[in-house]
Amino acid sequence: MIATIKNIKAAFYQDENSSLLQRIFWNSLYIAFFFLPIDINIPTPFISVAIVCGCINIFKSEKKYDSKNRVLLLFPLYFVILVVSIIYTQNTSDGWHLIQRSLTLLLFPIIFLFLKEDALSVRKLFNFLLYGLVISFFINLTIVIYDAFLIANSLPSNVSFWKSLAIGWKFFMHIQFSSLINPGYVSLYILLVLSYYLKNELNTIWRFLTVIILFAYLFLLASKAAYITLFCMSILLILKVADKSKKYLLILVLGLSTLIFISNPRIVNPINNFPDEVAEVNPTISWKERMLSWKAAIKTIEVAPLFGYGVGDAHDVLIEGYNDLGYTENYKHRYNAHNQFLETWLQTGLIGVFVLMVIFTNLALHTRRSFNEFSVFLALFLALIFESMLVRFNGIVFFSIVVPLLLKERTILSSRVIKN
Template structure:
């Protein structure tokens, strides 16, 4: 009876996990319910199965959230700090849920991984295509859509609104996932269908024209090709990578973005391009960090100390925009100093080491991609970023960390 109940409950976990992978199509309030459902069925399965809680997995993958909770004690703005911790909650919820599974559970879930990855890919495509077609039919010409669609997705779709940075991120992650699906499927029409979806994702990636995602995707694609040992499997991926790079250079919108690198200067000395704005922010953030390098300013005050510095230095562009640090690593330094940064880096590095040890190639590329992306944006400080990073990260790290033998030489 207990075995049957356990088998039924892990099937509920499978369904809840599939819903999360497809949850980009859910509005923000329903998405929270989906996360809550996943937590509930995970707890239910834990008690029905009699699993042992994986303490090491939990503390490793939730380390940075633990540090941020501690910083609340020396934050002046407790209300804002609590709001931020709620936003960061995925960084502890998903480690908690995956810590309640056994090795057998992880093996069961991983047998369905291609189903999860495909659901994410198809929903990301739909999330972009449906509003594009709607606004094209009802509001704009095709040329106007190419120009205004990123802003339209940010301002005009209600609870589905998302900044182009995160839209570009989702397109890139979906493309990374798709290469693993392409290796797993052999049916001709399925391969063609997935390639069509990839082409759609690339089109939207070029429309959003975000340098961080394009650079990260290009580097990850190059590394993926290096991992391939058979020349026959290298060629199509190499041609695809070259084609993407040619498009980036050939299309004026994306080419102009990269031409910003030719002259990088502070916004009060040059044009207020996205590159110059980030360069200026990083210089301001450096001064803020040096004033409190060990413990930072606390999760309640990290935004205000940065915006106060903009006021003090009288930089109009930054004052009006009230920009965050635009670098996740710098942001953690401002929140919790070196302690918070080391906690986050330890999580990434230790999991990266085990990913290499157990040949978890998808996790290796995932960490590299997000590491690059976090150099230019605060990916974890919006729901559209933190939920999916934590979900994918904990799902992928479970494969490696649950494969580590325990002190008796047996797998968990």
């Protein structure tokens, strides 16, 4: 029992040379990252505590602003552009709600300019995200198994046991796996953790089982965007291998894995004939509907390319575009653009999307030095290509913490953490 308590304590930030504010800041972030894959609301108070401690630390810290990290000021600039766009938007209520959710884009990059960090403290951030993912996997697994049992148990008494079992299995293999958090966000968390975790040798049974759980989770989430990202990351890994025999083996494994992933019943034939009470909690968008979202967004942007429609009206105008173009399902579900660059262009026009592109251009240049660093960039960039990550709190918080850490001159998150 004492050993367990010591292990739990060691998992948190304990640098004796740091201030109490810094310790509270990092430990609050650790807890928040643990809950990110589990629930939308639980991380919020811990994020708030981290922000308060970080802001106080700015005024109490002896560390001066480092001009080498001035690229982090692009995030506050992006936030200011969002705020300015509220001037020419009519739906100010929705606009202010998005701005409130986006406050972390202003605060965390500034906090990181003055905050002390080291490789160990940031590595623990990923460790807590990993712990949360494992817990989240088993919670979702329990929920889906329980729902499958209810479906099988509700069948008429004259249905045989084996047929009931087959129907329950069909439900399990077709229904949406993640009912807690949108599958796209959880998939991104998994890809980034895998980028870090697979650098280490799988020399213990626990590491091996953890990687198996993460791949199983990614498979069951059935995110097409995540599958494409994983495929691209695998290609980069294969190109890096010099030994031809190992390279051919990896190509074979990639081919077989690709066949398994693309034959996922959740992608090939999603469920559509079960009661509403077990329908998707976080409805996933089909590939066709995603293409229509992009097409409608582009047509809508053409009307106001320079300044966009403001953070309040952008989504409403896009919904009207779906209706005008006859995209019934997109209009019914009120889908966003499902591409953050198009979403930003709709909201703030050319200047907003330009700042976002500059951020990721700098990130690409900053992470090009190693496969693991670049794979993290690739996962983040493709996530923004396939999802509007900066409209929900989970995506905004994750983006405003991880990307600034990647962009810092010392590259603590990337080379010194992933290569450890």
